[in-house]
Amino acid sequence: MDPFGLVPILTLLHIVLQVSSSAEPLTQPTLSVQPEYQEYYEGEKIRLICSTFHNLTMPRNLMVEGYRFFQEDGQRIHQVAVNAYRDGMMDFQAQRNDTGNYRCAYWLKKAGREVQSDQSHPISIQVNAAPPAPSLNYIIFDRGNSVSLECLSPPEANKIGQFRFVTDEMVVSILATVNSTYTYNLTNVKHKNVGIVRCAYVQYLHGRKVLSRISDPIFIDMRGVRWVRLLVVGGSFFTINGLIFLISYCISLRSRSLLQKTEGTI
DSSP states (O other), X not given: OOXXXXXXXXXXXXXXXXXXXXXXXXXXXXXXXXXXXXXXXXXXXXXXXXXXXXXXXXXXXXXXXXXXXXXXXXXXXXXXXXXXXXXEEEEEEOOGGGOEEEEEEEEEEETTEEEEOOOOOOEEEOEEOOOOOOEEEEEEETTTTEEEEEEEOOTTOOSEEEEEEEOSSOEEEEEOOSSSEEEEEEOSGGGSOXXXXXXXXXXXXXXXXXXXXXXXXXXXXXXXXXXXXXXOGGGOOOBTTXXXXXXXXXXXXXXXXXXXXXXXXX
C-alpha cells in the first residue's frame, strides 16, 4: 500500500525524464581548416575537418555515420563517411568562388531513422587571385634543333623564388635570381616528346610560396620544332594548381603531384 501515492508520481517522473533525454539535440561538431591562413590563393589546397566526440550518454549502437559540409547559403556541398579517426574531411583546391562561410554537421541512425546534428559554428575562407601569369617567349636556332624558352614575370611581381617550366611529362624548377626573367634552353628537340610547354613562377606572399597563374601555352609537335600558339578557350585562363592545362594535357598528366616536383630535366 502506498498511502502517499509516490509510486505513480515516480513512474510519471521516469517517463518524463526519458522523453526529455531522447529529445536532447546531438552534440554540435567542430569545424577546422588546414592549413590555417587568414587568406588563400587560387590553386592552394584546403582541407576542412569536421569532428565530434562520441556522446557517452548515448546507447552504444548510436554511432556517427558520416559528415556533411555546407556553404553559407545552407547548400550541402559534400558528404563523407567517417574516417579511422571518426572525423570527416573535405579537400579542395581554392578558387575565387570558394570565398565564404562553411559549416558542417554529422548524422547517425536512431531507431532506424537518420538524425542530423546541429551545424557547427562557421569558418570563413577568403580566396584571392593568384599572382598574374608570366609571358612565355621562344627563339628557334640551330636549324630548329634547339629552342630557347624565356619566362618573363610581370613588372609588379617581386620576391620571386622560382621559375617553373611545365611540359606534358614533367616540371622543371629553377631558383630565381635577382632578375624577373629566366631563359631555359631545349636541345635535340626533334628527338623528344615535349608537347605543350607553359611556365609560371613562385612568389613569396604572407610568408609562404604561392604559385602564379600559368602562362599561355606553346606547342611542339612530334615533327620537330613547329610551334603553334594555342588560343585560350572562352577568354578564360587557369591557375597552375587548378585546371590549367588543355584536356589533352590533363589526360596525359597522371597526377597533380608532378606540379610539386622541384627537380627535373627535359
